[in-house]
Amino acid sequence: MPQLDYQTLLAACRPGGSSALTSVTDLKPAGGDHAAVAPARFVLGDNSVYAYGVRYIDGEAQQTVDIDGKSSQGNRFEKPLADAIADGHPLLSRVPHVAVTYRDGTEVYTDLQLPHRLWDGHIRAGTIDGAPATDDPRYRAARDSSPADAKALLETSPTSLVFGSWDSTRKSHQARYRSVLVGEIIGVLADQGKEARTPNPRGGARVDPVAMSVRLTGKELQGIVDAQASELSPKLIERVGKTIKSAGTKAQSASALGLGAIPPSLDPLGSVACKRIIRTHVLSFSALRQLRFGAGPDGDAAARALLAAYALAGLARSDSELSLRANCDLVESGNPTVTLDARYGKTVEFDPITIETADALLEKALAEAEKKADVTWDGLVLTVTGNPAIRAGAVADADE
Numbered sequence: 001m002p003q004l005d006y007q008t009l010l011a012a013c014r015p016g017g018s019s020a021l022t023s024v025t026d027l028k029p030a031g032g033d034h035a036a037v038a039p040a041r042f043v044l045g046d047n048s049v050y051a052y053g054v055r056y057i058d059g060e061a062q063q064t065v066d067i068d069g070k071s072s073q074g075n076r077f078e079k080p081l082a083d084a085i086a087d088g089h090p091l092l093s094r095v096p097h098v099a100v101t102y103r104d105g106t107e108v109y110t111d112l113q114l115p116h117r118l119w120d121g122h123i124r125a126g127t128i129d130g131a132p133a134t135d136d137p138r139y140r141a142a143r144d145s146s147p148a149d150a151k152a153l154l155e156t157s158p159t160s161l162v163f164g165s166w167d168s169t170r171k172s173h174q175a176r177y178r179s180v181l182v183g184e185i186i187g188v189l190a191d192q193g194k195e196a197r198t199p200n201p202r203g204g205a206r207v208d209p210v211a212m213s214v215r216l217t218g219k220e221l222q223g224i225v226d227a228q229a230s231e232l233s234p235k236l237i238e239r240v241g242k243t244i245k246s247a248g249t250k251a252q253s254a255s256a257l258g259l260g261a262i263p264p265s266l267d268p269l270g271s272v273a274c275k276r277i278i279r280t281h282v283l284s285f286s287a288l289r290q291l292r293f294g295a296g297p298d299g300d301a302a303a304r305a306l307l308a309a310y311a312l313a314g315l316a317r318s319d320s321e322l323s324l325r326a327n328c329d330l331v332e333s334g335n336p337t338v339t340l341d342a343r344y345g346k347t348v349e350f351d352p353i354t355i356e357t358a359d360a361l362l363e364k365a366l367a368e369a370e371k372k373a374d375v376t377w378d379g380l381v382l383t384v385t386g387n388p389a390i391r392a393g394a395v396a397d398a399d400e
Contacts, residue, residue, distance in 0.1 A: 003350060004312075005361075014301045020286065022282050022283075023338045023353065026277070027277040030330055036270075037272060038272075040325075041269065050269065051065065051066040063197070067186060073183035073184055077181060077315060078314060091359055098123060098382045099382070102386040102391040109386075117159055153175075155376055158377075164180075183281040187274035199268070201267060202327075204262075204264070204266075204267060212260065212261045217251055224257060279319075279336075281319075289304065295373035302371075
């Protein structure tokens, strides 16, 4: 099969071109077919749940579970790109981005890490040269971009165009861009019967080599809390405080402070057995074609091809690192099947998109976008000083 080349990518970005490029990979548990895996957890009401569903696979309806959802896959595209930029990758370092700094610049977050990309609350609450970031003319130019002319955003935060963004807090003229690259990993349940959606329970325990149980008086517990109060979460301090208040002179368990053992117990939301695991990525050229950059038909197509190549750089890197979560180690069962829609029911298959292939496409696409759309990609565009009150108020516990 041929490798995906720039001319194919460019043709797909022109009016009437391909609708989408897909990359589908069969995966399996690293421990073997007999190993169960831990799907992604979601919160429903007060409970943690798995997301079960029904998909049409191999000609029939099959019960499935989400191993990794769209949002999570989006993060997995972005993280290796952010890492490559931080490592000084000669090509990806040229990708425009915005950085927020805290603690005198020792803590840095970019629009590849912040969930709302350019419109993230950390950026909007920060300052540039002592003035609100939202007053900076470069930020305002990007913020005032629209699908009819997104060039300022292309040259400030292309990540916001590729992975989706929504300026939801603005009182008017809210920018909203859908993700042009999406993905998911689903598992086809091994048991398709009535008990299909009952996961295997998972056992857990904690061993304390000092003692099975540590019991302390309220005064002793308070002394331990006071000594490490600056490191403990407010919720834990509150919880231990209630224990201390009720303890009086009686000794109470210090397990909340990580002392003593926890007997083996079962978590009903454990692992799931899958007969097949499928990873799917879709790059939508239809979505890219909704964007214009004020560069005319040829220039706009070149700018779209640049965004497509940037997306593929994230896809290729994400594919190369199958790190999801504990108890969910996966490996590839075979090559990804890369298919380009060729309209009217026809398709063209290509070789798997490696990091080398994607980077070659991005290098060519950037050179062409510079020539045909006068695009400038010189790396970091804006450095925003984060609001110190936000950093000071940051805690690990979530109230909402």
